Amino acid sequence: MTYTFVTLFKNLVEGYFQDSILKRAVDSNILNLNYLNPRDFSDSKHDKVDDTAVGGGAGMVMNPQPLFDALEYLKSDDENVHIIFLTPVAKPFKQNDAKRLAEKSHIAFVSGRYEGIDERVIEEFADEVFSIGDYILTGGELASLVMCDSISRNIEGVLGNIDSLSVESFETPLLEAPSFSKPQVYKENSVPSEYLKGNHSKIRSLKLALSECKTKFFRPEQLLKHRTRISYEK
Ligand code: ADE
Numbered sequence: 001m002t003y004t005f006v007t008l009f010k011n012l013v014e015g016y017f018q019d020s021i022l023k024r025a026v027d028s029n030i031l032n033l034n035y036l037n038p039r040d041f042s043d044s045k046h047d048k049v050d051d052t053a054v055g056g057g058a059g060m061v062m063n064p065q066p067l068f069d070a071l072e073y074l075k076s077d078d079e080n081v082h083i084i085f086l087t088p089v090a091k092p093f094k095q096n097d098a099k100r101l102a103e104k105s106h107i108a109f110v111s112g113r114y115e116g117i118d119e120r121v122i123e124e125f126a127d128e129v130f131s132i133g134d135y136i137l138t139g140g141e142l143a144s145l146v147m148c149d150s151i152s153r154n155i156e157g158v159l160g161n162i163d164s165l166s167v168e169s170f171e172t173p174l175l176e177a178p179s180f181s182k183p184q185v186y187k188e189n190s191v192p193s194e195y196l197k198g199n200h201s202k203i204r205s206l207k208l209a210l211s212e213c214k215t216k217f218f219r220p221e222q223l224l225k226h227r228t229r230i231s232y233e234k
Contacts, residue, residue, distance in 0.1 A: 111140030
């Protein structure tokens, strides 16, 4: 997988790949990273990339020209590149998107700054537009990293243990059951005794019950989805 980050602030992105799982994936060439700075494509005298909004409104909007030229350059280099814009005005990014996008060969993440990107750029180039949640970030870079991380762990070879993908939260409507590490007793609190007894069918039932509790507490709408699915399967 090749990722191209189209951003004015490469430094915000680069650091994330300098440690842990994604560093290993980059070092073993499972992931290739490119960066494209719209400022390098600006035709203006002072490499300007933003201006006040036409029609009024607070803040600055990213001009179409530098982004148009950057994205045309990107597409001329790889016509199969899948271009994703990050903005709060978009569909929410979900686990099934992460799995689907892991099949692509090249994804470009276009991050806006300031008050956003001239809509004509999005209209012209977006294959998809995503928001990572109902809150406003100072720019799309963090959102692109969130998506990139989540997509990458679905690419073969990135995670050591492929089993860990199948029982995770959001693979089913239920949230994952709690996990425990050693020691069995820590500060007088023991892990659930069933976890210790080695009866795998009992452990499975307990984990399911705990999953349902967690889901009911944190995401009641997901529990409803789970119960509807179960009654449908019966
Ligand atoms: N840019 C600013 N806020 C964002 C969000 N919630 N998701 C994606 N991109 C953004």
